Amino acid sequence: METLVSQLFAGLSLGSVLLLAALGLALTFGQMGVINMAHGEFMMAGAYTAYVVQQVIADAGVSLLVSLVVGFLVGGLLGLLLEVLLISRMYHRPLDTLLVTFGVALVLQQAARDVFGAPNVDVRAPAWLSGAVQVLGVGVPRTRLFILAMATLAVVALALALKLTPLGRRIRATVVNRDLAETAGISTRATDRLTFFLGSGVAGVAGVALTLLGSIGPTLGTNYIVDAFLVVVVGGIGQLKGAVIAAAALGLLQAGIEYSTTASIAKVLVFVIIVAFLQVRPQGLVSVRTRSLA
Amino acid sequence: MSALWRHERARLLVGVGIAGLLLFGLAPAVLSDFRLNLLAKFCCLAMVAVGIGLAWGRGGMLTLGQGVFFGLGGYLMAMHLKLADAGPGGVPDFMLLYGDGTVPGWWEPFRSPVVTVLAILLLPAGLAAALGWAVFTRRVRGAYFAILSQALAAAFVILLIGQQKVTGGTNGLNGFRSFFGYDLSDPVNKRMLYFVAAGVLLAMVLVVRLLMRSRYGELLVAVRDQENRVRFLGYDPARTKVVAYAVAAGFAAIGGALFAPIVGIISPADVGVVPSISFLVGVAIGGRATLLGPVIGSIAVSWAETSLSERFPSFWTYFLGALFVVVVAFLPDGFATLGRLRWRGRRSDEPAGEPAAADEPAPEPATSGRTA
Numbered sequence: 272m273e274t275l276v277s278q279l280f281a282g283l284s285l286g287s288v289l290l291l292a293a294l295g296l297a298l299t300f301g302q303m304g305v306i307n308m309a310h311g312e313f314m315m316a317g318a319y320t321a322y323v324v325q326q327v328i329a330d331a332g333v334s335l336l337v338s339l340v341v342g343f344l345v346g347g348l349l350g351l352l353l354e355v356l357l358i359s360r361m362y363h364r365p366l367d368t369l370l371v372t373f374g375v376a377l378v379l380q381q382a383a384r385d386v387f388g389a390p391n392v393d394v395r396a397p398a399w400l401s402g403a404v405q406v407l408g409v410g411v412p413r414t415r416l417f418i419l420a421m422a423t424l425a426v427v428a429l430a431l432a433l434k435l436t437p438l439g440r441r442i443r444a445t446v447v448n449r450d451l452a453e454t455a456g457i458s459t460r461a462t463d464r465l466t467f468f469l470g471s472g473v474a475g476v477a478g479v480a481l482t483l484l485g486s487i488g489p490t491l492g493t494n495y496i497v498d499a500f501l502v503v504v505v506g507g508i509g510q511l512k513g514a515v516i517a518a519a520a521l522g523l524l525q526a527g528i529e530y531s532t533t534a535s536i537a538k539v540l541v542f543v544i545i546v547a548f549l550q551v552r553p554q555g556l557v558s559v560r561t562r563s564l565a
Numbered sequence: 566m567s568a569l570w571r572h573e574r575a576r577l578l579v580g581v582g583i584a585g586l587l588l589f590g591l592a593p594a595v596l597s598d599f600r601l602n603l604l605a606k607f608c609c610l611a612m613v614a615v616g617i618g619l620a621w622g623r624g625g626m627l628t629l630g631q632g633v634f635f636g637l638g639g640y641l642m643a644m645h646l647k648l649a650d651a652g653p654g655g656v657p658d659f660m661l662l663y664g665d666g667t668v669p670g671w672w673e674p675f676r677s678p679v680v681t682v683l684a685i686l687l688l689p690a691g692l693a694a695a696l697g698w699a700v701f702t703r704r705v706r707g708a709y710f711a712i713l714s715q716a717l718a719a720a721f722v723i724l725l726i727g728q729q730k731v732t733g734g735t736n737g738l739n740g741f742r743s744f745f746g747y748d749l750s751d752p753v754n755k756r757m758l759y760f761v762a763a764g765v766l767l768a769m770v771l772v773v774r775l776l777m778r779s780r781y782g783e784l785l786v787a788v789r790d791q792e793n794r795v796r797f798l799g800y801d802p803a804r805t806k807v808v809a810y811a812v813a814a815g816f817a818a819i820g821g822a823l824f825a826p827i828v829g830i831i832s833p834a835d836v837g838v839v840p841s842i843s844f845l846v847g848v849a850i851g852g853r854a855t856l857l858g859p860v861i862g863s864i865a866v867s868w869a870e871t872s873l874s875e876r877f878p879s880f881w882t883y884f885l886g887a888l889f890v891v892v893v894a895f896l897p898d899g900f901a902t903l904g905r906l907r908w909r910g911r912r913s914d915e916p917a918g919e920p921a922a923a924d925e926p927a928p929e930p931a932t933s934g935r936t937a
Contacts, residue, residue: 306708308842357894365708366627367893370849373842374889381882497719497838500712535727542720546699546713553703 277409278530279523284415286522287422288484290515291477292495293502294425295470297514299350300503302446302466305358306369310499311492312379313349313471317342317478318487319387321394332397338479346475347468349379354467359460376492383489391486400483414483421480425473430511432469442466446508505545507555516556521545577774580857581767588763598752605759605827607867608766612820614848614863615769616813621845622853623777624809625789626706630714631817631844633721634689636836638818639825640725641688643738644672645681646826650742658740664730672731678745685822686815693814694807701803701810706792715838722837737832744826755827762823766860769816774856776812785809846885850892852899862899 296310321338328334353375361367400417403410433439441462444452453459481491502521506513521541528537592604613631620626647657648668653676656668674680696717700710725732732738747754776782787795788802795802825831834840844863851862866888874881892899 300708304708306711357890361894364897366711367897369627369629369708369711370842370845370893371890374886374893377882377886377889381879381886385879493838497712497716501716504709504712533727535723538723539720542716545716546696549705549709549713550699550703553705553709 273408274530276407278526280406280409280411280415282523282526283519284419284522285526286519287419288477288481288495289498289502289522290422290518291418291425291473291480292499293506293514293518294429294511295346295350295473295477296499296503297506297508297511298429298442298466298470298473300500301508301510302442303358303463304365304508306365306372306500307350307353307358307471308369308373308496309349309353309376309379309492310372310471310474311494311496312376312383313346313474313492314478314481314495315383315487315489315492316349316379317346317475318394318482318491319383319392319478320345320475321479321482322387322392322487325394330397331395332399335397335479338482339476342475342479343472344475346478347472350467350471350474351464353471354464358467359463380489380492387489389489391488393486394482396483418480418483421476425476426511426515429469429473433511438462438465501545505548505555507552507557510555510557513555513557581771584767584770584857588767589760592763593756593759598755601759602755602827603871604864605755605762606824607864608759608762609820609824609827610844610867611847611860611863612762612766612769612823613817613844614851614859615766615773616816616820617844617848618853618855618859619773619776619785619816620809620813621848622855622859623782623789624785624806626806626810627711627845628714628810628813629711629838629845630716630718630721630841631813632718632836632838632841633714634693634814634817635821635824635844636721636725636831636833637689637692638685638821639831639835640732640738640821641675641681641685641818642822643741643825643831644675645678646741646744647738648672648676649678649745650740659733659736659738660730663734669731685818689818690811690815694811697807697810698803701806704803715841718836718838718841722833725833725836733832735833737830737834738825739830739832741826741829749826749829758823758827762827765819765823769819770856770860772812777856781805781808843885846889846892848899849897850888850899854898858899 292311292314295313296307299305299307299310317338320342321335324338324341325331325334328337353372357371357375358368361371396414400413403412404416405411433443441452441457442465444455444457445459445462445466449459452462478487478491481487481495498521502514502517505521506515506517524544525537525541528540532540588608593601596604613635617628617631620628647659648655651657656666660666660668675684696713700706700713705713725737726734728734741749743749744754744758747757749755777785784795784800784805788800788805792802795805821831821836824835847863847866848859849862850866851860852858866885870881870885873884
């Protein structure tokens, strides 16, 4: 029982990290078909934001809360800049955006290395996040619980924003049918920009959250980007629901297989399972019904 | 000159002649042994680029995981070299260090050079064919395929690092002393390796040209530009794509297999996600859909990297990043098309070289009654 609970929690915890990393991607990839390889570097920027904020504000608790806000803005503005300067120019070449953003990612990584140095740096977690909570007889680190809560909160906030706000309505309309949305008077250009801001902002927040789990370095983003993309692919594009289920499933799967074999074998098996899954549902778990032949 | 140039066959002869002269005449004559060895390494990387040019440039499949096939070829070759160095029945040095001092059963067949060469030619291409079959028949393509191939690279590296006892972990396999019986410390043999690499590279370019001149080549480009129309004409686009992907994987594997003895090491750092994407930059810069563009672009980028990054390590990364951005955003067909503009003098007769258009969600009017 205890091992089951602890494995279950390990899986959910991994899933919540994946979800935070993938949420922003699900938005931008879903709406614009843009593969943003720099998304991981936006997370890294968020993480370093937390580090910088902590240099200014000594109290770890206050600095964490401030970092969450500033991290969102930093990630969001980076994303906005990227969208306006580059991605908007390459609208009908989604695969090329991948290469362009990879170039941007390289530059950002090197910039981080030059500014903050190659060695990893640490961000102190506030006192109220240290230690563990007993859940069903298993000690669960408070930081992990916090990240789980943050992921939940982020999903709920995004879901509500998409469902209730005018911007959310415009985003959903653009995802389903860009041309029709444009015809209906929605400025898809403005919507794209705001979506990118929002999605990249979530990446920044995810980066701040990652500082609670370990030290941060210039390559922080590359460690998560591939898994985050897999979550989006398995989940189906443009759907929060799909991303949530996929992140939880991949987290649990990874933790479950890891328990009986090793981490490296688990990774390979998860990949094989994903390819097998795509045989059954090539468009992912949740897909928008379209008439396109793709 | 210009009349001659218009002749397709004459152009090929001139091209092959110039390439042969450069690779086999000029380079060995003017370059030091060290530089020649570097050029041999660049030739191996260019082999991967030729494959990417076929799969991505002509076939529209953006593969972000060629490092996997490059690595498979390299590791297969390295296993044989380690076993050969250890002698009959011997155990490679790193296994004594990390493992329990016995050679695992699945290593044993690679004592034989014949098995090794066959494995290098068949295993990576077979893996690519299997993966390609699985995804292309289910119409997984575009960004989805790119991400899957990238995930394959990530999983491969994690597997290599995790299984230190049989793969050498992060250190990889290194310290080879001989190559099929030839002493690797002898400069003459190093030179021979260069000629082998240059010859293989040239042969690959000719194979791609033959493929592209054939009916198959026409079909591949058609699949890239309008997959659905090809399907409606009664062809199976999946089969066409699988062939190109498998050939690209085979080329990458051969490149990796020659890379290991030429450079003297194959490690996870050569085959991961970032090197896999870096393979693309030379292809993009040279011109992804051209015959020689990927080769020239790849060699030029490798050369620039080696000569620049030693002096300005930080500058090089910025430069590489900027290259990606500028070339892909503003010169999507690479430098090869700049040359074509000058030779032909006008652009209007050029076919629209826009491979990525194939990944748009079906621009033609959707046929009624079908829902995905």
